[in-house]
Amino acid sequence: MKILDAEQLGLFDENLMKRQQITSEKLMWRAASGCVAWLLQHDTLGYSAFDIFCGTGNNGGDGLSIGLQLHRHGYCVRLHIVAFSQNYSADFTHYFKQVAETDITVSYITEKDRNVSLANGSLVIDAIFGYGLNRPPESWVQHLFEYINRTAACVVSIDLPSGLFAHKNLTHTCICAHYTLTFAFPKLSMLLPETGKFVGKWQLISLYETPADHSDLQSDFHLLTSENVLKLRKLRPVFSHKGTYGHALIAGGSYGKIGAVLLAARAALKSGCGLVSVYVPKCGYLPFQTALQEVMVETDAEKEFISNLAPKTSFSSVGLGMGLGLHTKTADALCQFLKNQTKPLVIDADGLNILSKHPEWLALVPKNSLLTPHPKELERLIGSWVDDFEKLSKSRDFAKKHQWVILIKGAHTAIVDKNGVWFNHTGNSGMATAGSGDVLAGILTSLLAQGYQTLDAAKLGVWIHGLAADIAIQENESPESLSASDIINHLGKAFNSMND
Numbered sequence: 001m002k003i004l005d006a007e008q009l010g011l012f013d014e015n016l017m018k019r020q021q022i023t024s025e026k027l028m029w030r031a032a033s034g035c036v037a038w039l040l041q042h043d044t045l046g047y048s049a050f051d052i053f054c055g056t057g058n059n060g061g062d063g064l065s066i067g068l069q070l071h072r073h074g075y076c077v078r079l080h081i082v083a084f085s086q087n088y089s090a091d092f093t094h095y096f097k098q099v100a101e102t103d104i105t106v107s108y109i110t111e112k113d114r115n116v117s118l119a120n121g122s123l124v125i126d127a128i129f130g131y132g133l134n135r136p137p138e139s140w141v142q143h144l145f146e147y148i149n150r151t152a153a154c155v156v157s158i159d160l161p162s163g164l165f166a167h168k169n170l171t172h173t174c175i176c177a178h179y180t181l182t183f184a185f186p187k188l189s190m191l192l193p194e195t196g197k198f199v200g201k202w203q204l205i206s207l208y209e210t211p212a213d214h215s216d217l218q219s220d221f222h223l224l225t226s227e228n229v230l231k232l233r234k235l236r237p238v239f240s241h242k243g244t245y246g247h248a249l250i251a252g253g254s255y256g257k258i259g260a261v262l263l264a265a266r267a268a269l270k271s272g273c274g275l276v277s278v279y280v281p282k283c284g285y286l287p288f289q290t291a292l293q294e295v296m297v298e299t300d301a302e303k304e305f306i307s308n309l310a311p312k313t314s315f316s317s318v319g320l321g322m323g324l325g326l327h328t329k330t331a332d333a334l335c336q337f338l339k340n341q342t343k344p345l346v347i348d349a350d351g352l353n354i355l356s357k358h359p360e361w362l363a364l365v366p367k368n369s370l371l372t373p374h375p376k377e378l379e380r381l382i383g384s385w386v387d388d389f390e391k392l393s394k395s396r397d398f399a400k401k402h403q404w405v406i407l408i409k410g411a412h413t414a415i416v417d418k419n420g421v422w423f424n425h426t427g428n429s430g431m432a433t434a435g436s437g438d439v440l441a442g443i444l445t446s447l448l449a450q451g452y453q454t455l456d457a458a459k460l461g462v463w464i465h466g467l468a469a470d471i472a473i474q475e476n477e478s479p480e481s482l483s484a485s486d487i488i489n490h491l492g493k494a495f496n497s498m499n500d
Contacts, residue, residue, distance in 0.1 A: 001228075002214060003221035003423070004185050005167040006131050012184065016213045025094050027207065028058070032065035034205035035158060035181045039066075039123075040073070042179075045154050047123035049076035053109075053148070055128040055162070056081070057089045062158050063127025064095035071104055078105045078119060082128050084141050111140045116147060124153045126175045128162035131187060136172040137163055149176045159183055160190070161198045169387040170195050181205050186223050191412040191423045192388035193375075220396075220420040229463045230498060232456045236272075245274035246316035246449030250442060252350070253280040254330070255304035257323030258287050260349070260438045263484050264322045265295050267442030270491040271464065273449050279311050306330050309337040317343065319445030321351025322438045331358065338364035344454050345369045348441040349377070356380035367403040368454045372441055374409045392421060405454045407444075407462065409437055415458045422459060427466025428473055428482075435484030440465045443491075468494040 004012060017027055052067045054060035060081070067077045079099065088096070099106065109116060118124065126148065129137065136142070145163055148155060156179045160166060163174025166187040180202040182190065189195040190202055237244070248268045253261040261278055265288075268276045277296040278288060282303040288295055298313075300306045307329040309320075318341070324330060331354045344366055347355070352373050355361055365371075373381060378391070382398045385391040392414065399406045400418040408414040411429070415422040443465055447457035468490040469482060477486055 001223040001225050002185060002217065002219040003188050003191070003223060004214070004217060004219055005188070006134065008217045008219065009131050009166070009185065011217060012209075012214050015216075016207060016209055019210075019213055020208070024058075024091050028061050028091050028095070029065050030207060031183050031205060032062055032069055034183075034207075035062070035066050036069045036073070038181055038203060038205065039070070039156070045123060046121070047154065048121040049078065049119040049123070050125055051078050051080065051118045051122045051153070052125040053080045053082055053128050053144075053162075054092075056083060056085050056087065056092055057130070057132065058091050059127050059130030059132075059159060059162075061089060061091040061095050062130070063125060064092065064099055066125060066127065066158070067104060068095065068098055068102070071102055076119065078107070078122075080116065081106060081108045082141065082144065083108050083110045084138060109144060111138070114140060114144065116144070118151060118153055122153060124148060124151065124155045126155055126157040126162050126177060128175075130159040131166040133160075133163070133165060142173040145173050145175050154178050155200075156181060157199075160187055164189055164195060164198055167389075169389050170198070174198055176200075179203070183207055184209055186423075188221055188389075191223070191414075192392075193410060194388045196412070222420060222422045224422055224424050224459055224463055226463075226498075229460055232452070232460045233498060234450065234452070242274035245272055246446075246451065247275040247277065247313075248273045248445045248449040249277050249279060249311055249313075249315040249318045250322070250445060251279040251306070251309060251311070251318060251320040252322040252324040253278075253284045254306070254323055254325035254327070255281065255283050257325065258284040260323030260435065262287065262291060263435045263438040263488070264319060264348075264442035264445070265292055266485075266488050267439040267491070268319070268446040268449075269294055270488050271443045271446040271461075271495075273446035276446075277311070277313065277315065279306070279309065281305050302329070306333055309333040315449070316451075317346070317445050317448035319346035319348065319441050319448075321348040321354075322441055324350035324354070326350055326353060326357075330354070335361055335364070341366050344448060346372065346441055346445045346448065348372045348437060352377045352381060362402060365402065365404065368405070370405045370407060370444055370448070370454050370458055372407045372409060372437065372444065374437065378406070378408055392416070396421065405458050407440075407458050409440070413462045413466075415455070415462065417455055424462040424466055426463050427469050428479055430473060430477065430479035430482030431466070431469050431487070433483060436469075436487060439484050439487050464491065464494050464498075467497065471497070 054063035157177035161175040
């Protein structure tokens with residue numbers, strides 16, 4: 001699914017109206033109908049009335065048409081017109097005339113008259129500014145945002161929380177929504193940590209669009225969907241054997257951190273790899289032979305760290321760095337190992353930290369390798385950034401320069417390569433737990449061993465990783481109780497759900 005900027009969203013609206021031969025007023029009514037349907041399905045939010053704050057542009061027109069429809073459903077509706085401009089849009093004017101023919105209560109909020117009161121038990125609908133906002137609102141409007149944010153009411157924003165830009169960083173106060181109902185496409189600011197925190201839970205509202213309505217609008221940013229990922233998954237032939245699905249090596253571990261490699265190796269086995277070997281310090285031998293009988297173990301000469309990363313067997317893929325440590329001999333071993341590699345690698349955790357200390361070794365990492373940093377590890381590699389938008393820009397430059405795929409872990413994990421950015425939409429806050437990243441590295445290494453191209457492995461890997469965590473939460477876990485092992489234990493159901 002494409003993620004469009006404000007200009008492209010305007011062109012999409014024009015294309016949609018032209019192809020479907022509808023007016024902008026009818027498109028607005030359709031959008032409002034989708035919002036009202038969502039509101040009626042979520043009556044458990046506990047509202048008894050609606051206080052709708054409307055700007056004077058098209059986002060305000062959305063609010064007016066939502067108010068009209070809710071009024072027709074028999075709800076108590078109060079409209080608050082935030083009169084930051086005397087220039088009303090045509091669609092706002094169209095629906096405001098219809099409001100005037102009803103008994104809906106209308107009040108005006110201006111710079112001079114900012115008196116606002118909410119009905120008891122009301123749900124606040126924010127329809128002041130939408131995706132078209134391109135400069136900070138006036139200070140008195142920002143004060144209104146602060147008032148709304150301080151109330152105990154549930155806030156539902158229409159399209160975007162007012163004050164939030166669609167495609168650039170926030171520099172001022174905006175609405176902090178509990179829910180955001182956005183039209184047709186997600187907006188980039190909804191998916192980034194600094195700005196996405198104002199969005200709350202979000203839901204796409206369909207405008208009955210077809211691919212032809214946006215086929216001429218190109219974007220470098222995309223949201224993964226189940227349809228995208230299903231197309232990537234390879235079917236397993238009946239007449240196959242363990243060699244069909246590749247041999248993965250998981251290399252890492254140090255004294256006290258063998259568990260990271262155990263998690264990665266288990267995840268590799270549970271995500272379809274035919275054979276899995278590990279390369280660990282000698283202190284890892286007994287834990288593996290005891291806890292994970294399906295895995296073959298090679299050990300380093302050193303007991304507590306890796307000093308010579310020289311496995312005796314060739315492998316379909318290699319994932320390294322989990323629990324590796326930063327010993328100087330380990331760093332030298334990694335350097336020597338990289339000099340002999342031509343196949344794409346999965347590099348995680350301390351593998352990345354060693355490379356950040358020795359940037360001259362980056363040239364040794366094979367093309368199409370998959371690097372999996374969390375934000376702090378990424379900063380060590382590419383330097384600091386002003387905001388999340390610059391972070392994406394610098395990450396894209398870094399990926400393009402080295403011809404790698406960079407997977408930036410977090411909510412809506414971002415997969416970055418030279419051609420664009422793909423955001424994941426599975427997973428939950430319970431994944432912010434020790435070992436979750438090790439599990440992901442194991443899944444990715446397994447998929448590379450099975451013959452997936454790097455970008456496809458990244459997309460399928462982050463999707464199934466998050467989906468397993470979601471299934472665990474649905475069944476018997478909570479965000480607080482979820483562990484990395486729970487994610488592994490639900491990989492089977494995650495893969496099975498893709499067969500439905």
